[in-house]
Amino acid sequence: MNIFFQQVLNGLTLGSVYSLVALGLTLVYGILHIPNFAHGAFYMVGAYISFYLAGSFGLNFWLAMLCSAAAVAVLAMLSERLIFHPLRNAPALHDMIAAIGLLLFLEAVVQAIWGADFHRLPAPYTQILRFADLTAPAQRILIIVAAFILMIGLQIFLRRTTTGSTIVAMAQNREGAALVGIDPVKVSLLTFAISGALAAVAATLFAPINLIFPAMGHLVILKAFVIIILGGMGSIPGAIVGGMIIGFAEAFGAFYISPAYKDIIAFALLVIILSLRPQGLFPSEVR
Amino acid sequence: MLQLEDVKLNYGSFRALDGINLSVREGELVVMLGANGAGKSSMFLAISGLRKLSGGKVRLAGTDITRASPNTIVSRGLVQCPEGRKLFASMSVERNLMLGGYVHRADKAGLKTRLEEIYEMFPILREKRDDHAGSLSGGQQQMVAIGRALMGRPKLLLLDEPSLGLAPLVVRQVLDTIKSINAGGTTVLLAEQNAYAALQIADRGYVMESGRVVLEGSREELLNNETVRRAYIGG
Numbered sequence: 149m150n151i152f153f154q155q156v157l158n159g160l161t162l163g164s165v166y167s168l169v170a171l172g173l174t175l176v177y178g179i180l181h182i183p184n185f186a187h188g189a190f191y192m193v194g195a196y197i198s199f200y201l202a203g204s205f206g207l208n209f210w211l212a213m214l215c216s217a218a219a220v221a222v223l224a225m226l227s228e229r230l231i232f233h234p235l236r237n238a239p240a241l242h243d244m245i246a247a248i249g250l251l252l253f254l255e256a257v258v259q260a261i262w263g264a265d266f267h268r269l270p271a272p273y274t275q276i277l278r279f280a281d282l283t284a285p286a287q288r289i290l291i292i293v294a295a296f297i298l299m300i301g302l303q304i305f306l307r308r309t310t311t312g313s314t315i316v317a318m319a320q321n322r323e324g325a326a327l328v329g330i331d332p333v334k335v336s337l338l339t340f341a342i343s344g345a346l347a348a349v350a351a352t353l354f355a356p357i358n359l360i361f362p363a364m365g366h367l368v369i370l371k372a373f374v375i376i377i378l379g380g381m382g383s384i385p386g387a388i389v390g391g392m393i394i395g396f397a398e399a400f401g402a403f404y405i406s407p408a409y410k411d412i413i414a415f416a417l418l419v420i421i422l423s424l425r426p427q428g429l430f431p432s433e434v435r
Numbered sequence: 436m437l438q439l440e441d442v443k444l445n446y447g448s449f450r451a452l453d454g455i456n457l458s459v460r461e462g463e464l465v466v467m468l469g470a471n472g473a474g475k476s477s478m479f480l481a482i483s484g485l486r487k488l489s490g491g492k493v494r495l496a497g498t499d500i501t502r503a504s505p506n507t508i509v510s511r512g513l514v515q516c517p518e519g520r521k522l523f524a525s526m527s528v529e530r531n532l533m534l535g536g537y538v539h540r541a542d543k544a545g546l547k548t549r550l551e552e553i554y555e556m557f558p559i560l561r562e563k564r565d566d567h568a569g570s571l572s573g574g575q576q577q578m579v580a581i582g583r584a585l586m587g588r589p590k591l592l593l594l595d596e597p598s599l600g601l602a603p604l605v606v607r608q609v610l611d612t613i614k615s616i617n618a619g620g621t622t623v624l625l626a627e628q629n630a631y632a633a634l635q636i637a638d639r640g641y642v643m644e645s646g647r648v649v650l651e652g653s654r655e656e657l658l659n660n661e662t663v664r665r666a667y668i669g670g
Contacts (some may be wrong), residue, residue: 164496175458178648195596310533310534310537310540313526313530313534314534314537316523316526317523317526317534318446320523320524320525320526321521321523321524322520323480323485323521324517324522324523325505325523325534326484326485327485327505327506327509327514327515327584328509328514328534328535328537328538328587329482329505329506329509329510329519329537329538329587330506330534330537331504331506338449346532366446
Protein backbone atom coordinates (compact mmCIF):
# COMPACT_ATOMS: atom_id res chain seq x y z
CA MET A 149 0.00 0.00 0.00
CA ASN A 150 2.76 2.39 1.02
CA ILE A 151 4.71 1.69 -2.16
CA PHE A 152 1.66 2.31 -4.29
CA PHE A 153 0.99 5.53 -2.39
CA GLN A 154 4.59 6.64 -2.98
CA GLN A 155 4.05 6.26 -6.71
CA VAL A 156 0.81 8.24 -6.55
CA LEU A 157 2.73 10.94 -4.69
CA ASN A 158 5.53 10.88 -7.27
CA GLY A 159 2.99 11.04 -10.07
CA LEU A 160 1.24 14.01 -8.50
CA THR A 161 4.55 15.79 -7.91
CA LEU A 162 5.79 15.32 -11.46
CA GLY A 163 2.32 16.01 -12.86
CA SER A 164 2.09 19.27 -10.92
CA VAL A 165 5.40 20.55 -12.24
CA TYR A 166 4.63 19.47 -15.80
CA SER A 167 1.16 20.99 -15.67
CA LEU A 168 2.48 24.37 -14.54
CA VAL A 169 5.05 24.41 -17.33
CA ALA A 170 2.53 23.20 -19.91
CA LEU A 171 -0.04 25.81 -18.79
CA GLY A 172 2.32 28.65 -19.65
CA LEU A 173 3.15 27.06 -22.96
CA THR A 174 -0.49 26.48 -23.90
CA LEU A 175 -1.54 30.01 -22.90
CA VAL A 176 1.05 31.54 -25.22
CA TYR A 177 0.14 29.10 -27.96
CA GLY A 178 -3.57 29.89 -27.59
CA ILE A 179 -2.98 33.63 -27.98
CA LEU A 180 -0.18 33.92 -30.49
CA HIS A 181 0.01 30.47 -32.05
CA ILE A 182 3.70 30.42 -31.28
CA PRO A 183 5.28 27.13 -30.20
CA ASN A 184 7.55 28.82 -27.67
CA PHE A 185 10.57 26.52 -27.40
CA ALA A 186 12.21 29.21 -25.27
CA HIS A 187 9.73 28.35 -22.51
CA GLY A 188 12.19 25.65 -21.37
CA ALA A 189 14.82 28.36 -20.97
CA PHE A 190 12.40 30.49 -18.90
CA TYR A 191 12.03 27.45 -16.64
CA MET A 192 15.80 27.04 -16.37
CA VAL A 193 16.43 30.75 -15.74
CA GLY A 194 13.73 30.68 -13.05
CA ALA A 195 15.57 27.90 -11.22
CA TYR A 196 18.92 29.73 -11.44
CA ILE A 197 17.52 33.02 -10.17
CA SER A 198 15.96 31.32 -7.14
CA PHE A 199 19.17 29.38 -6.57
CA TYR A 200 21.21 32.59 -6.77
CA LEU A 201 18.93 34.61 -4.51
CA ALA A 202 18.63 31.84 -1.92
CA GLY A 203 22.32 30.89 -2.10
CA SER A 204 24.09 34.26 -2.37
CA PHE A 205 21.67 36.51 -0.50
CA GLY A 206 20.23 33.93 1.86
CA LEU A 207 16.74 34.87 0.75
CA ASN A 208 13.90 32.79 2.11
CA PHE A 209 12.62 30.10 -0.34
CA TRP A 210 9.25 31.78 -0.90
CA LEU A 211 10.72 35.24 -1.35
CA ALA A 212 13.30 33.86 -3.79
CA MET A 213 10.49 32.16 -5.72
CA LEU A 214 8.49 35.38 -5.85
CA CYS A 215 11.45 37.43 -7.09
CA SER A 216 12.34 34.75 -9.63
CA ALA A 217 8.72 34.69 -10.91
CA ALA A 218 8.77 38.47 -11.29
CA ALA A 219 12.15 38.44 -13.03
CA VAL A 220 11.19 35.71 -15.48
CA ALA A 221 7.86 37.46 -16.15
CA VAL A 222 9.84 40.55 -17.19
CA LEU A 223 12.20 38.40 -19.27
CA ALA A 224 9.20 36.79 -21.01
CA MET A 225 7.62 40.19 -21.71
CA LEU A 226 10.90 41.47 -23.12
CA SER A 227 11.17 38.49 -25.43
CA GLU A 228 7.59 39.10 -26.63
CA ARG A 229 8.34 42.76 -27.40
CA LEU A 230 11.82 42.34 -28.85
CA ILE A 231 11.55 39.00 -30.62
CA PHE A 232 8.04 37.65 -31.21
CA HIS A 233 6.13 40.91 -31.74
CA PRO A 234 8.31 42.08 -34.65
CA LEU A 235 7.78 38.66 -36.26
CA ARG A 236 3.97 38.65 -36.04
CA ASN A 237 3.48 38.96 -39.79
CA ALA A 238 6.33 36.62 -40.70
CA PRO A 239 5.81 32.94 -41.60
CA ALA A 240 5.37 30.66 -38.55
CA LEU A 241 8.74 29.06 -39.13
CA HIS A 242 10.46 32.34 -38.20
CA ASP A 243 8.85 32.30 -34.75
CA MET A 244 10.08 28.77 -34.17
CA ILE A 245 13.62 29.59 -35.26
CA ALA A 246 13.59 32.72 -33.09
CA ALA A 247 12.32 30.70 -30.11
CA ILE A 248 15.11 28.14 -30.50
CA GLY A 249 17.58 30.99 -30.87
CA LEU A 250 16.34 32.54 -27.63
CA LEU A 251 16.59 29.16 -25.87
CA LEU A 252 20.23 28.76 -26.92
CA PHE A 253 21.03 32.37 -26.07
CA LEU A 254 19.61 32.15 -22.54
CA GLU A 255 21.43 28.88 -21.94
CA ALA A 256 24.70 30.42 -23.05
CA VAL A 257 24.17 33.43 -20.77
CA VAL A 258 23.41 31.22 -17.77
CA GLN A 259 26.42 29.03 -18.50
CA ALA A 260 28.64 32.10 -18.79
CA ILE A 261 27.49 33.34 -15.37
CA TRP A 262 27.11 30.17 -13.34
CA GLY A 263 29.09 27.60 -15.35
CA ALA A 264 27.97 24.21 -16.60
CA ASP A 265 28.08 22.47 -13.18
CA PHE A 266 25.14 20.96 -11.41
CA HIS A 267 23.65 22.89 -8.49
CA ARG A 268 21.04 22.13 -5.94
CA LEU A 269 18.65 24.47 -4.16
CA PRO A 270 18.44 23.57 -0.45
CA ALA A 271 14.99 22.26 0.44
CA PRO A 272 13.11 24.70 2.69
CA TYR A 273 11.25 21.90 4.42
CA THR A 274 13.09 18.63 5.00
CA GLN A 275 10.55 16.98 7.29
CA ILE A 276 8.84 13.72 6.44
CA LEU A 277 5.10 13.89 6.98
CA ARG A 278 3.32 10.80 8.30
CA PHE A 279 -0.33 9.90 7.83
CA ALA A 280 -1.12 6.58 9.53
CA ASP A 281 1.40 4.20 7.92
CA LEU A 282 1.98 6.46 4.88
CA THR A 283 4.99 8.75 4.66
CA ALA A 284 5.53 11.75 2.41
CA PRO A 285 8.42 14.23 2.16
CA ALA A 286 7.17 17.75 2.91
CA GLN A 287 8.74 19.19 -0.25
CA ARG A 288 6.60 16.94 -2.46
CA ILE A 289 3.41 17.86 -0.65
CA LEU A 290 4.45 21.49 -0.97
CA ILE A 291 4.88 21.16 -4.75
CA ILE A 292 1.47 19.54 -5.12
CA VAL A 293 -0.40 21.99 -2.91
CA ALA A 294 1.29 25.06 -4.42
CA ALA A 295 0.68 23.84 -7.96
CA PHE A 296 -3.01 23.17 -7.29
CA ILE A 297 -3.49 26.56 -5.65
CA LEU A 298 -1.86 28.21 -8.67
CA MET A 299 -3.94 26.23 -11.17
CA ILE A 300 -7.18 27.05 -9.37
CA GLY A 301 -6.10 30.69 -9.06
CA LEU A 302 -5.33 30.83 -12.77
CA GLN A 303 -8.72 29.32 -13.64
CA ILE A 304 -10.51 31.88 -11.47
CA PHE A 305 -8.46 34.68 -13.01
CA LEU A 306 -9.22 33.56 -16.57
CA ARG A 307 -12.90 32.75 -16.04
CA ARG A 308 -14.06 35.31 -13.51
CA THR A 309 -12.07 38.51 -14.00
CA THR A 310 -12.35 40.94 -16.89
CA THR A 311 -8.59 41.08 -17.42
CA GLY A 312 -8.39 37.29 -17.44
CA SER A 313 -11.30 37.06 -19.86
CA THR A 314 -9.41 39.19 -22.37
CA ILE A 315 -6.83 36.41 -22.66
CA VAL A 316 -9.52 33.78 -23.29
CA ALA A 317 -11.37 36.14 -25.65
CA MET A 318 -8.29 36.76 -27.73
CA ALA A 319 -7.54 33.03 -27.90
CA GLN A 320 -11.10 32.28 -29.01
CA ASN A 321 -11.55 35.04 -31.54
CA ARG A 322 -8.80 37.52 -32.24
CA GLU A 323 -10.85 39.86 -34.46
CA GLY A 324 -13.85 39.63 -32.15
CA ALA A 325 -11.58 40.70 -29.29
CA ALA A 326 -10.19 43.63 -31.25
CA LEU A 327 -13.72 44.74 -32.16
CA VAL A 328 -14.78 45.06 -28.51
CA GLY A 329 -11.72 47.21 -27.87
CA ILE A 330 -9.32 44.70 -26.29
CA ASP A 331 -5.72 45.78 -26.87
CA PRO A 332 -3.83 42.79 -28.31
CA VAL A 333 -0.46 44.20 -27.24
CA LYS A 334 -1.49 44.32 -23.59
CA VAL A 335 -2.99 40.83 -23.75
CA SER A 336 0.16 39.37 -25.35
CA LEU A 337 2.39 40.95 -22.73
CA LEU A 338 0.16 39.76 -19.91
CA THR A 339 0.08 36.24 -21.33
CA PHE A 340 3.87 36.07 -21.66
CA ALA A 341 4.27 37.45 -18.13
CA ILE A 342 1.96 34.78 -16.66
CA SER A 343 3.62 32.10 -18.74
CA GLY A 344 7.10 33.12 -17.57
CA ALA A 345 6.06 33.41 -13.94
CA LEU A 346 4.47 29.94 -14.00
CA ALA A 347 7.66 28.45 -15.46
CA ALA A 348 9.80 30.11 -12.78
CA VAL A 349 7.50 28.93 -9.97
CA ALA A 350 7.46 25.38 -11.34
CA ALA A 351 11.25 25.33 -11.59
CA THR A 352 11.73 26.74 -8.08
CA LEU A 353 9.27 24.31 -6.52
CA PHE A 354 10.95 21.37 -8.25
CA ALA A 355 14.56 22.54 -7.73
CA PRO A 356 15.05 21.21 -4.16
CA ILE A 357 14.41 17.62 -5.32
CA ASN A 358 16.02 18.03 -8.70
CA LEU A 359 19.29 19.36 -10.15
CA ILE A 360 19.91 22.80 -11.61
CA PHE A 361 22.02 22.93 -14.78
CA PRO A 362 21.90 24.92 -18.04
CA ALA A 363 20.21 22.19 -20.10
CA MET A 364 17.62 21.32 -17.42
CA GLY A 365 14.83 22.86 -19.52
CA HIS A 366 15.22 20.56 -22.52
CA LEU A 367 13.44 17.47 -21.32
CA VAL A 368 10.83 19.48 -19.44
CA ILE A 369 9.90 21.54 -22.49
CA LEU A 370 9.78 18.46 -24.71
CA LYS A 371 7.38 16.86 -22.25
CA ALA A 372 5.37 20.06 -21.97
CA PHE A 373 4.92 19.95 -25.74
CA VAL A 374 3.81 16.33 -25.49
CA ILE A 375 1.31 17.44 -22.84
CA ILE A 376 -0.21 20.29 -24.83
CA ILE A 377 -0.40 18.16 -27.95
CA LEU A 378 -2.14 15.48 -25.89
CA GLY A 379 -4.44 17.95 -24.16
CA GLY A 380 -5.23 19.93 -27.31
CA MET A 381 -3.11 22.94 -28.30
CA GLY A 382 -4.31 26.01 -26.41
CA SER A 383 -6.53 24.08 -24.00
CA ILE A 384 -6.12 24.93 -20.32
CA PRO A 385 -7.85 21.87 -18.81
CA GLY A 386 -5.94 19.85 -21.40
CA ALA A 387 -2.62 21.12 -20.05
CA ILE A 388 -3.56 20.18 -16.48
CA VAL A 389 -4.98 16.75 -17.28
CA GLY A 390 -2.20 16.06 -19.80
CA GLY A 391 0.43 17.02 -17.22
CA MET A 392 -1.07 14.64 -14.70
CA ILE A 393 -1.28 11.80 -17.22
CA ILE A 394 2.39 12.16 -18.13
CA GLY A 395 3.41 12.59 -14.48
CA PHE A 396 1.56 9.45 -13.40
CA ALA A 397 2.73 7.43 -16.40
CA GLU A 398 6.33 8.31 -15.59
CA ALA A 399 6.05 7.61 -11.89
CA PHE A 400 4.31 4.27 -12.34
CA GLY A 401 6.37 3.34 -15.40
CA ALA A 402 9.63 4.05 -13.57
CA PHE A 403 8.60 1.84 -10.70
CA TYR A 404 6.71 -1.01 -12.33
CA ILE A 405 8.58 -1.20 -15.66
CA SER A 406 12.03 0.32 -15.28
CA PRO A 407 13.44 3.71 -14.27
CA ALA A 408 15.55 3.57 -17.43
CA TYR A 409 12.42 3.91 -19.56
CA LYS A 410 10.97 6.81 -17.54
CA ASP A 411 11.51 9.44 -20.21
CA ILE A 412 10.45 7.25 -23.12
CA ILE A 413 7.05 6.63 -21.55
CA ALA A 414 5.81 10.19 -22.17
CA PHE A 415 6.58 9.93 -25.86
CA ALA A 416 5.20 6.41 -26.21
CA LEU A 417 1.99 7.64 -24.60
CA LEU A 418 1.86 10.53 -27.06
CA VAL A 419 2.03 8.12 -29.98
CA ILE A 420 -0.64 5.84 -28.50
CA ILE A 421 -3.11 8.59 -27.53
CA LEU A 422 -2.72 10.51 -30.78
CA SER A 423 -3.33 7.42 -32.85
CA LEU A 424 -6.61 6.94 -30.96
CA ARG A 425 -7.58 10.65 -30.65
CA PRO A 426 -5.68 12.71 -33.22
CA GLN A 427 -7.46 15.90 -32.11
CA GLY A 428 -6.07 15.63 -28.55
CA LEU A 429 -8.07 15.14 -25.38
CA PHE A 430 -9.70 18.61 -25.18
CA PRO A 431 -9.52 19.96 -28.71
CA SER A 432 -11.60 23.13 -28.52
CA GLU A 433 -11.74 24.22 -24.91
CA VAL A 434 -10.17 27.60 -25.44
CA ARG A 435 -10.31 28.28 -29.13
CA MET B 436 -20.33 61.69 -38.20
CA LEU B 437 -18.36 59.32 -40.46
CA GLN B 438 -16.56 60.29 -43.66
CA LEU B 439 -14.61 58.09 -46.02
CA GLU B 440 -12.49 59.96 -48.52
CA ASP B 441 -11.06 58.08 -51.46
CA VAL B 442 -10.48 54.95 -49.35
CA LYS B 443 -8.35 52.29 -51.01
CA LEU B 444 -7.48 48.83 -49.77
CA ASN B 445 -5.30 46.23 -51.48
CA TYR B 446 -4.90 42.57 -50.68
CA GLY B 447 -1.64 41.89 -52.47
CA SER B 448 -2.29 42.83 -56.06
CA PHE B 449 -6.08 42.63 -55.63
CA ARG B 450 -7.79 45.97 -55.05
CA ALA B 451 -10.64 45.31 -52.63
CA LEU B 452 -11.62 48.98 -52.19
CA ASP B 453 -11.05 51.34 -55.06
CA GLY B 454 -11.57 54.89 -53.92
CA ILE B 455 -14.64 54.81 -51.69
CA ASN B 456 -16.29 58.12 -50.77
CA LEU B 457 -19.19 58.13 -48.40
CA SER B 458 -20.57 59.91 -45.39
CA VAL B 459 -22.97 59.08 -42.61
CA ARG B 460 -24.59 61.94 -40.69
CA GLU B 461 -25.49 61.84 -37.04
CA GLY B 462 -28.74 60.00 -36.34
CA GLU B 463 -29.01 58.43 -39.79
CA LEU B 464 -29.55 54.81 -40.69
CA VAL B 465 -27.56 54.23 -43.84
CA VAL B 466 -27.57 50.96 -45.74
CA MET B 467 -24.72 49.62 -47.85
CA LEU B 468 -26.01 47.32 -50.58
CA GLY B 469 -23.92 45.05 -52.72
CA ALA B 470 -23.43 41.47 -53.75
CA ASN B 471 -21.07 39.06 -52.04
CA GLY B 472 -17.50 40.17 -52.70
CA ALA B 473 -18.42 43.77 -53.54
CA GLY B 474 -16.13 44.92 -50.71
CA LYS B 475 -18.63 45.71 -47.95
CA SER B 476 -16.90 43.64 -45.27
CA SER B 477 -13.45 44.84 -46.31
CA MET B 478 -14.70 48.39 -45.97
CA PHE B 479 -16.13 47.72 -42.53
CA LEU B 480 -12.95 46.04 -41.31
CA ALA B 481 -10.93 48.96 -42.68
CA ILE B 482 -13.15 51.50 -40.89
CA SER B 483 -12.68 49.62 -37.61
CA GLY B 484 -8.90 49.65 -38.05
CA LEU B 485 -8.53 45.92 -38.66
CA ARG B 486 -7.20 46.38 -42.20
CA LYS B 487 -4.49 48.86 -43.14
CA LEU B 488 -5.63 51.24 -45.89
CA SER B 489 -3.53 51.65 -49.00
CA GLY B 490 -4.85 55.17 -49.40
CA GLY B 491 -7.49 57.66 -48.38
CA LYS B 492 -8.81 58.90 -45.06
CA VAL B 493 -11.43 57.88 -42.52
CA ARG B 494 -12.85 60.54 -40.19
CA LEU B 495 -15.04 59.98 -37.19
CA ALA B 496 -16.79 63.09 -35.83
CA GLY B 497 -14.17 65.21 -37.56
CA THR B 498 -11.16 63.30 -36.12
CA ASP B 499 -8.86 61.40 -38.47
CA ILE B 500 -8.96 57.73 -37.42
CA THR B 501 -7.21 56.34 -40.51
CA ARG B 502 -4.22 55.05 -38.56
CA ALA B 503 -5.90 54.56 -35.18
CA SER B 504 -5.81 51.12 -33.54
CA PRO B 505 -9.05 49.11 -33.29
CA ASN B 506 -9.27 49.64 -29.53
CA THR B 507 -8.88 53.41 -29.88
CA ILE B 508 -11.63 53.43 -32.48
CA VAL B 509 -13.96 51.48 -30.20
CA SER B 510 -13.31 53.83 -27.29
CA ARG B 511 -14.15 56.77 -29.59
CA GLY B 512 -17.64 55.31 -30.02
CA LEU B 513 -17.43 53.43 -33.31
CA VAL B 514 -18.41 49.82 -32.65
CA GLN B 515 -18.85 47.06 -35.17
CA CYS B 516 -21.00 43.96 -35.11
CA PRO B 517 -18.99 41.94 -37.62
CA GLU B 518 -19.99 39.50 -40.31
CA GLY B 519 -19.96 35.95 -38.93
CA ARG B 520 -20.55 37.44 -35.46
CA LYS B 521 -17.07 36.58 -34.16
CA LEU B 522 -18.39 35.64 -30.72
CA PHE B 523 -16.36 34.07 -27.93
CA ALA B 524 -17.98 30.70 -28.49
CA SER B 525 -17.10 28.84 -25.29
CA MET B 526 -17.81 31.78 -23.00
CA SER B 527 -21.24 32.36 -21.52
CA VAL B 528 -23.69 34.73 -23.18
CA GLU B 529 -23.34 37.15 -20.27
CA ARG B 530 -19.54 37.12 -20.42
CA ASN B 531 -19.70 37.89 -24.15
CA LEU B 532 -22.00 40.82 -23.44
CA MET B 533 -19.88 42.10 -20.56
CA LEU B 534 -16.73 41.95 -22.73
CA GLY B 535 -18.64 44.07 -25.23
CA GLY B 536 -18.48 46.79 -22.60
CA TYR B 537 -14.73 46.28 -22.15
CA VAL B 538 -13.79 49.90 -22.92
CA HIS B 539 -16.23 51.06 -20.23
CA ARG B 540 -15.02 48.48 -17.67
CA ALA B 541 -14.36 51.15 -15.03
CA ASP B 542 -18.05 52.08 -15.01
CA LYS B 543 -19.44 48.94 -13.36
CA ALA B 544 -22.86 50.40 -12.54
CA GLY B 545 -23.26 51.72 -16.08
CA LEU B 546 -22.44 48.29 -17.51
CA LYS B 547 -25.03 46.62 -15.27
CA THR B 548 -27.73 49.05 -16.42
CA ARG B 549 -26.75 48.56 -20.03
CA LEU B 550 -26.83 44.78 -19.59
CA GLU B 551 -30.38 45.04 -18.24
CA GLU B 552 -31.36 47.10 -21.29
CA ILE B 553 -29.93 44.44 -23.60
CA TYR B 554 -31.86 41.72 -21.73
CA GLU B 555 -35.03 43.76 -22.11
CA MET B 556 -34.38 44.11 -25.82
CA PHE B 557 -33.62 40.38 -26.17
CA PRO B 558 -35.44 38.53 -23.33
CA ILE B 559 -34.25 35.16 -24.63
CA LEU B 560 -30.66 36.15 -23.82
CA ARG B 561 -31.57 36.58 -20.17
CA GLU B 562 -32.85 32.99 -20.13
CA LYS B 563 -29.67 31.78 -21.84
CA ARG B 564 -27.26 34.04 -19.97
CA ASP B 565 -25.20 31.10 -18.62
CA ASP B 566 -25.15 29.05 -21.83
CA HIS B 567 -22.10 28.98 -24.06
CA ALA B 568 -22.60 31.51 -26.85
CA GLY B 569 -21.56 28.87 -29.37
CA SER B 570 -24.44 26.59 -28.34
CA LEU B 571 -27.19 29.08 -29.33
CA SER B 572 -29.14 29.12 -32.59
CA GLY B 573 -28.05 31.43 -35.40
CA GLY B 574 -30.67 34.06 -34.60
CA GLN B 575 -29.82 34.03 -30.91
CA GLN B 576 -26.10 34.30 -31.68
CA GLN B 577 -26.89 37.32 -33.80
CA MET B 578 -28.70 38.85 -30.83
CA VAL B 579 -25.60 38.24 -28.69
CA ALA B 580 -23.45 39.88 -31.36
CA ILE B 581 -25.70 42.93 -31.60
CA GLY B 582 -26.01 43.07 -27.81
CA ARG B 583 -22.24 42.82 -27.42
CA ALA B 584 -21.78 45.73 -29.82
CA LEU B 585 -24.41 47.80 -27.96
CA MET B 586 -22.60 47.19 -24.67
CA GLY B 587 -19.80 49.30 -26.14
CA ARG B 588 -22.29 52.23 -26.12
CA PRO B 589 -21.70 53.11 -29.76
CA LYS B 590 -22.35 56.54 -31.16
CA LEU B 591 -21.98 54.90 -34.55
CA LEU B 592 -22.87 51.23 -34.95
CA LEU B 593 -21.58 49.26 -37.92
CA LEU B 594 -23.59 46.13 -38.65
CA ASP B 595 -22.17 43.77 -41.24
CA GLU B 596 -24.76 41.41 -42.71
CA PRO B 597 -26.69 40.80 -39.48
CA SER B 598 -29.36 38.84 -41.36
CA LEU B 599 -26.96 36.40 -43.01
CA GLY B 600 -28.14 32.82 -42.63
CA LEU B 601 -31.25 33.67 -40.60
CA ALA B 602 -34.82 32.54 -41.24
CA PRO B 603 -37.02 35.23 -42.88
CA LEU B 604 -39.07 35.79 -39.73
CA VAL B 605 -35.91 36.30 -37.67
CA VAL B 606 -34.52 38.67 -40.31
CA ARG B 607 -37.59 40.84 -39.85
CA GLN B 608 -37.07 40.80 -36.07
CA VAL B 609 -33.40 41.70 -36.33
CA LEU B 610 -34.09 44.56 -38.72
CA ASP B 611 -36.87 45.89 -36.48
CA THR B 612 -34.43 45.85 -33.58
CA ILE B 613 -31.89 47.77 -35.65
CA LYS B 614 -34.55 50.32 -36.50
CA SER B 615 -35.39 50.80 -32.84
CA ILE B 616 -31.69 51.11 -31.90
CA ASN B 617 -31.45 53.87 -34.49
CA ALA B 618 -34.62 55.49 -33.19
CA GLY B 619 -32.96 55.51 -29.76
CA GLY B 620 -30.30 57.88 -31.10
CA THR B 621 -27.52 55.59 -32.36
CA THR B 622 -26.26 56.29 -35.86
CA VAL B 623 -26.21 53.07 -37.89
CA LEU B 624 -24.33 51.94 -40.99
CA LEU B 625 -25.75 48.61 -42.12
CA ALA B 626 -24.33 46.31 -44.80
CA GLU B 627 -26.94 44.01 -46.32
CA GLN B 628 -27.53 41.76 -49.28
CA ASN B 629 -31.18 41.62 -48.36
CA ALA B 630 -31.81 44.92 -50.15
CA TYR B 631 -35.57 45.21 -50.01
CA ALA B 632 -35.84 44.50 -46.28
CA ALA B 633 -32.88 46.75 -45.46
CA LEU B 634 -34.18 49.67 -47.52
CA GLN B 635 -37.47 49.50 -45.63
CA ILE B 636 -35.75 50.68 -42.46
CA ALA B 637 -33.01 52.91 -43.98
CA ASP B 638 -32.90 56.67 -44.55
CA ARG B 639 -30.37 56.50 -47.33
CA GLY B 640 -28.23 53.97 -49.07
CA TYR B 641 -25.19 53.26 -51.19
CA VAL B 642 -24.67 50.49 -53.69
CA MET B 643 -21.22 48.92 -53.99
CA GLU B 644 -19.80 46.90 -56.85
CA SER B 645 -16.23 45.59 -57.16
CA GLY B 646 -14.87 47.88 -54.49
CA ARG B 647 -16.54 51.09 -55.72
CA VAL B 648 -19.66 53.01 -54.82
CA VAL B 649 -21.75 52.92 -57.99
CA LEU B 650 -24.95 54.48 -56.74
CA GLU B 651 -26.26 56.47 -53.83
CA GLY B 652 -29.63 57.88 -52.96
CA SER B 653 -32.49 58.14 -50.53
CA ARG B 654 -34.59 55.10 -49.66
CA GLU B 655 -37.24 55.99 -52.23
CA GLU B 656 -34.71 56.68 -54.97
CA LEU B 657 -33.03 53.34 -54.43
CA LEU B 658 -36.29 51.41 -54.07
CA ASN B 659 -37.46 52.86 -57.39
CA ASN B 660 -34.14 52.58 -59.17
CA GLU B 661 -34.32 50.15 -62.07
CA THR B 662 -30.78 48.77 -61.58
CA VAL B 663 -31.32 48.21 -57.86
CA ARG B 664 -34.65 46.54 -58.49
CA ARG B 665 -33.20 44.23 -61.08
CA ALA B 666 -29.94 43.36 -59.33
CA TYR B 667 -30.91 43.24 -55.66
CA ILE B 668 -34.66 43.11 -55.27
CA GLY B 669 -35.68 40.95 -58.18
CA GLY B 670 -38.67 42.67 -59.64
